[in-house]
Each structure stands twice: as C-alpha cells, then as structure tokens.
Amino acid sequence: MASAELRLIRRRIKSVQSTMKITRAMELIATSRIAKARVRVKMSKPYIEKMTDVIRNIGASSGSLSHPLLDVREVETAGVVVVTSDRGLAGGYNSNVLRIAERAIADHKAAGREVRLYNVGDKAIGYFGYRKVMSAHDWTGVTDTPAYGDARTITNRLLEDYESGVVDSVEVYTTRYVSALTQDAVLWPVLPVQPPDIDVESLGEGGTSYEYEPDAETILGRLLPRYVEGTVFGILLEASASEHAARRRAMKAATENAEELVRLLSREANQARQAEITTEISEIVGGAEAMAGG
Amino acid sequence: MAGHPLFTIDIVTPESIIWSGEAEFVSAMTTEGEIGVYAAHEPTMAALSTGAVEIHTEEGMLSVGIHGGFLQIFQNSVTLLTDRAEMTEGGRVEALRLAEGMRDDSPEDASETGE
Numbered sequence A: 001m002a003s004a005e006l007r008l009i010r011r012r013i014k015s016v017q018s019t020m021k022i023t024r025a026m027e028l029i030a031t032s033r034i035a036k037a038r039v040r041v042k043m044s045k046p047y048i049e050k051m052t053d054v055i056r057n058i059g060a061s062s063g064s065l066s067h068p069l070l071d072v073r074e075v076e077t078a079g080v081v082v083v084t085s086d087r088g089l090a091g092g093y094n095s096n097v098l099r100i101a102e103r104a105i106a107d108h109k110a111a112g113r114e115v116r117l118y119n120v121g122d123k124a125i126g127y128f129g130y131r132k133v134m135s136a137h138d139w140t141g142v143t144d145t146p147a148y149g150d151a152r153t154i155t156n157r158l159l160e161d162y163e164s165g166v167v168d169s170v171e172v173y174t175t176r177y178v179s180a181l182t183q184d185a186v187l188w189p190v191l192p193v194q195p196p197d198i199d200v201e202s203l204g205e206g207g208t209s210y211e212y213e214p215d216a217e218t219i220l221g222r223l224l225p226r227y228v229e230g231t232v233f234g235i236l237l238e239a240s241a242s243e244h245a246a247r248r249r250a251m252k253a254a255t256e257n258a259e260e261l262v263r264l265l266s267r268e269a270n271q272a273r274q275a276e277i278t279t280e281i282s283e284i285v286g287g288a289e290a291m292a293g294g
Numbered sequence B: 001m002a003g004h005p006l007f008t009i010d011i012v013t014p015e016s017i018i019w020s021g022e023a024e025f026v027s028a029m030t031t032e033g034e035i036g037v038y039a040a041h042e043p044t045m046a047a048l049s050t051g052a053v054e055i056h057t058e059e060g061m062l063s064v065g066i067h068g069g070f071l072q073i074f075q076n077s078v079t080l081l082t083d084r085a086e087m088t089e090g091g092r093v094e095a096l097r098l099a100e101g102m103r104d105d106s107p108e109d110a111s112e113t114g115e
Helices: A002-062 A093-110 A122-130 A148-163 A216-293 B091-104 B107-113
Strands: A077-083 A114-120 A135-139 A169-177 A183-191 A211-213 B007-012 B017-023 B025-029 B034-037 B044-048 B051-056 B061-066 B069-074 B077-081 B085-088
Touching (some): A002 B044, A002 B077, A077 A093, A077 A216, A093 A183, A114 A122, A216 B044, B061 B091
Parallel strands (some): B007 B077
Antiparallel strands (some): A169 A183, B007 B017, B025 B034
C-alpha cells in the first residue's frame, strides 16, 4: 500500500520537474529578450526627441503651430488602440491593459461617444472578440519584436481614419516600461498631436528665425505624420520590453513555485519511504518473535 | 577641403543614431534642390527627398542613402532625421542605389516621391 503512494508522489515530482524545466527556459529566453528590447527603446529615443525639438523650433520661430493633426476636435468617435501581446504566460501583462481599455470604452459610451477599436496583438483580439466588441482593424505579429514598418502600417491606418473624420481622437492603451519590476498599463494620447510647449526654453535660445525649404507649413505637414509614426514605434517598443519583463517575472515565479513544490513532495516521499521501511521492520520483528515464541 | 571649420552632425533614425560626428561640409537633396552646408550656416529647416547625403569629414567622405526626412541646421549643429538611412563607402552612386532600394520596398510612399 505504501509503495503505491510512494510511486504516485515520485511521478508527481517528475512532472513538476519537467514543468520547471520549461518555465526556467522561458525565463531565460525572456531575460535575454528584455535586454535587447530595452536597448531598442533607448536607441529609438533620440529620434523622437530631435523631432520634438524640430517641432518646437518651428513653433518658436513662426509664433504658433497650425495643422489639422494638431487641431483638437469635438470627439464624436474615439479611436481606441489596445496593445497586447500575441502570446500569454506573461502574468498580468495583458489583463492590466485590457482592464483599463475596457473601462475607457465603457466611459466613452457612457459619455455618448462612439468607439472605434483597433486591436494590436492576439490577446486583445481574443478578449474583445469574445465580448462581441467589433474592431475596425486588427494587427498581429507586431508586439514581439516591433519593426518600424509595423509602426508605419498602423499609423497610416490611424491617420487615414483621423484625417477623414472617422475618428476624432486616437488614444493608445499600452504598457509603459518603468523598470524590470514595474510596467504600468497607461493611456497614451496620440491624436490630435499634442504640440510640445513652445514658450519655455526654446524662445530663450534666441527665438531663431529659420530659413525654410520649402516652407514651414509644408515641413510641418510632412513632419507631423512622421512624428506620429515615431511615437507609435516608441509605444510598440516599450510594450515589447514590458511584455518580456512581465513574462520573465511570471516565469521566475512559476519556477520558484515548482521548486517549492518539489521540496514539499520530496519530503512527503521520504516520509512515505520511511513509513514503508518501518512497516517492513515491524513485520519482520513481529514474525521473528512469533517464531521464537512458538 | 582641409582647413574648413567643423560643425557637428547627427543622422538619426527611429532605430538608432546612424552616424554622429564632426564634418566640414555636408550636401543633401531637399525637395527643392541641393543644399550644401558649411559651418556657421544660417538656421535652416528643410524637407529632404529620398537620395544621397554626402558628409565630408577631416578624414574623407561618407555617403548615406536616406529615405526622405528632415534637415535642421541650428546653432552650428546639423540634425538629419530620416526613417531609414544606410551608410556606404561606395560614394554617391552607391548611396543613390541604396536610397532607390528603400523607395522600392515601400510602395505606399510612391506618391511622396512623386513630388
């Protein structure tokens, strides 16, 4: 009887150990991906910073900025972009974003605004698809390692809908990479473009007047769509870094749980083995005494 | 070319800073025509067309194929923002070839290059 119990426990230990091998491997993979993803986030920063500078300088030298992409319109239809991962096993990563996005959609509807949903990542598609929330467009295969072309494809679609008046604003629900331990689900407004503050330091630099080739308006008109692209790219890169960080943490926790479980099970197995031996000895001793007595 | 005063130039793409350093002279194609930049150029903002950029440094010349973008000259420093750029040592011809390649693989900007 005891040996059956022992066999059962040993089988469980083996199964937990093989699960642990998988979670540990996933943890290691995620760890190496975070490093790469963080480098990409860092490398992408100068572009958007310089672009912000340029827009600020145009604003400072021409007094004000005006462009359809900068105009704040009355919002009748809000564009909501939800950035999730394609794969699970990343702890609360997806559910955090989906929760704030769903709440925002409910808020928009309560305020009498239409919502046009854009899904990035299989998890968002599955979540809203299951809840019968129709999406205007879905993208997959983007968030694991985002390429600039992905950002461009998404942005083109958003700009098209914004310029044609299908949506009056675009907000992205995504995850911001704060540190290896902290990733925050946030709302990131994308359209209309929020112009950088133009009056603070840039005017102090002399309020330079630029030579424009061809002219300020044309340049701004070409610059702003690129700026949105760059912003979206930055969002995707941060989401990707967050995804890998969240997955690493989830897999680390799973591995630790498995280790703890193996420890507990081994103790149980030892007890069972001990009980088995004790029973055997007492049986032998009992038998011997019975024979000596006889 | 030697002996010209230097100015700093950064070529920045969304993926990384492709090149950063000091140059004596830079030439690029704007949507309006060619622009040549020496040190102490007046503040300028230009929209670039897809094509070649040449950077003349103290050591020699570098060519970069770029996919559109913007050129800002401000306080003796040049910032070149472009969504794609590739450096080459093959000179202007090779840079132009690279730039043409970028144009080909993104059909959606065919209208932009038609300007």
